[in-house]
Amino acid sequence: MTLTTFKTAVCGLALLAAPLAASAEDLVVNGEIEMITEAEPAAHLDGALPTVRSGWTFRSSETQQLQMDDFENPAMIDVDNGMAAWNAAEGAEGKSCADCHGAMDESMEMVRATYPKWNEEAGEVRNIQMQIDDCRVNQMGAEPYGVDSRPMLAMEAAISSVGRGQVVDVAVDGPAAETWEMGKELYYTRFGQLELSCASCHELNYDNYIRADHLSQGQINGFPTYRLKNARLNGTHSRFRGCIRDTRAETFSVGSPEFVALELYVASRGNGLTVEGPAVRN
Amino acid sequence: MKRTIALAAGMAMGAGMALADMVAPADVTFGDYGDVEQSLTGVPGDPEAGREVMVSKSIGNCVSCHAAEDYADVPFHGEVGPALDGIGEYRTEAELRGILVNAKMTFPESVMPAFYKVEGFTRPGNAYTGKAAEGPLDPLLTAQQIEDVVAYLMTLTD
Numbered sequence: 164m165t166l167t168t169f170k171t172a173v174c175g176l177a178l179l180a181a182p183l184a185a186s187a188e189d190l191v192v193n194g195e196i197e198m199i200t201e202a203e204p205a206a207h208l209d210g211a212l213p214t215v216r217s218g219w220t221f222r223s224s225e226t227q228q229l230q231m232d233d234f235e236n237p238a239m240i241d242v243d244n245g246m247a248a249w250n251a252a253e254g255a256e257g258k259s260c261a262d263c264h265g266a267m268d269e270s271m272e273m274v275r276a277t278y279p280k281w282n283e284e285a286g287e288v289r290n291i292q293m294q295i296d297d298c299r300v301n302q303m304g305a306e307p308y309g310v311d312s313r314p315m316l317a318m319e320a321a322i323s324s325v326g327r328g329q330v331v332d333v334a335v336d337g338p339a340a341e342t343w344e345m346g347k348e349l350y351y352t353r354f355g356q357l358e359l360s361c362a363s364c365h366e367l368n369y370d371n372y373i374r375a376d377h378l379s380q381g382q383i384n385g386f387p388t389y390r391l392k393n394a395r396l397n398g399t400h401s402r403f404r405g406c407i408r409d410t411r412a413e414t415f416s417v418g419s420p421e422f423v424a425l426e427l428y429v430a431s432r433g434n435g436l437t438v439e440g441p442a443v444r445n
Numbered sequence: 446m447k448r449t450i451a452l453a454a455g456m457a458m459g460a461g462m463a464l465a466d467m468v469a470p471a472d473v474t475f476g477d478y479g480d481v482e483q484s485l486t487g488v489p490g491d492p493e494a495g496r497e498v499m500v501s502k503s504i505g506n507c508v509s510c511h512a513a514e515d516y517a518d519v520p521f522h523g524e525v526g527p528a529l530d531g532i533g534e535y536r537t538e539a540e541l542r543g544i545l546v547n548a549k550m551t552f553p554e555s556v557m558p559a560f561y562k563v564e565g566f567t568r569p570g571n572a573y574t575g576k577a578a579e580g581p582l583d584p585l586l587t588a589q590q591i592e593d594v595v596a597y598l599m600t601l602t603d
Contacts, residue, residue, distance in 0.1 A: 352567055353567060354566075354567050354568050355566060355567070355568060355569060355570050356558070356566050356569050356570065356578075356582060356585065357558040357585075358558060358559065358566065358567075359556060359558070363556040364556075367556060368525050368556070371523070371524045371525050372521070372522075372523050372524050372525075373509055373510060373523045373525050374502075374506075374508065374509035374521045374522075374523050375520075375521040378525075404575060407575070408570065408573055408574070408575035409573065410570075411569070411570045411572060411573060412566075412567070412568045412569065412570045412575075413568040413569065413570045413571075413575065413576060413577040413578070414570070414575040
């Protein structure tokens with residue numbers, strides 16, 4: 164090797180290495196959506212966390228890379244399916260989501276950042292999935308998708324994808340306060356024969372390894388998430404169920420009022436981070 | 446035939462003796478610092494068996510939270526709890542037994558599970574099925590497994 168080729172090789176390496184090194188702190192998707200992966204904790208966290216961190220910051224650089232480019236993010240197939248379903252008429256009324264809501268990237272941009280959210284008419288806190296199935300049943304006369312079903316997760320991923328980069332800002336006060344308090348109580352309850360709460364792992368021990376798992380803060384701004392482990396999209400409630408099952412406890416059901424409350428509370432712990440769904444996890 | 450009967454009788458006697466000395470989870474007596482003086486079985490622990498309990502995911506799974514040089518051959522040591530190197534030097538047998546039976550008696554609020562306790566749980570499940578427990582729970586480890594782990598930990602001296 165001549166000196167010149169050697170130099171070129173070194174330069175090439177350095178160029179390649181630069182974005183990798185930067186990725187430890189900066190998540191920019193498709194070279195344009197700038198994410199906030201570390202934020203000041205919201206006042207309602209009452210000092211429980213010194214800083215709020217996206218699950219992305221805990222993953223290996225290989226897994227991180229997959230989320231930085233939609234051509235590499237395996238969840239984008241589901242996003243495409245969700246977008247197609249948005250525009251397809253279904254059910255007795257012969258209507259599509261688009262017939263009422265117009266273009267997804269306009270009408271749904273702020274949805275993922277603000278849900279779960281109080282629904283005045285229904286008199287309850289609703290997550291996105293409850294709202295989707297309410298539209299399907301009552302506006303379209305179609306069959307509900309069902310909690311965390313494949314088409315449901317595809318639609319949720321699509322709605323999330325158009326909200327990427329928006330700052331999570333879930334309301335914890337007003338009429339949602341009661342549900343939020345219930346979620347908070349669940350978060351700190353030590354479940355099962357192992358007597359572990361969400362906080363035992365995700366507040367007291369984030370950044371520690373539990374066997375081979377690098378514990379994150381258990382934030383949900385990246386949901387639904389594509390997991391390499393099971394090679395599909397995973398819903399928030401299914402993740403909650405898995406974590407509670409791992410404490411040797413009787414879990415709650417996906418879609419249960421308990422999990423809706425927990426979802427509101429956990430989402431609010433991530434206020435200040437940006438919407439990343441569909442994120443990629445190991 | 447004769448031999449089988451003799452063997453069966455021997456086994457029954459062994460089990461009987463162990464049962465007589467066995468301390469049930471509800472009957473364990475703790476000292477002021479959460480220590481447990483009395484052996485749970487009266488049978489000396491087997492350190493080899495104790496090591497197996499600690500490193501097996503399906504038994505004690507202590508390795509998911511604790512590292513130690515002595516089982517460095519086992520992959521992925523957790524870091525939720527302190528490393529246990531030298532523990533046999535600065536903890537007594539009674540202290541270790543107490544920490545295993547119910548660590549919260551020694552460390553209030555600890556995230557370490559109680560391995561010899563069967564009551565007082567919120568929504569106890571049927572192992573890792575996510576379903577409700579049916580009938581009374583077994584402790585996470587048997588009395589003898591606790592004694593085995595204590596014996597193993599006592600060998601961890603620097």
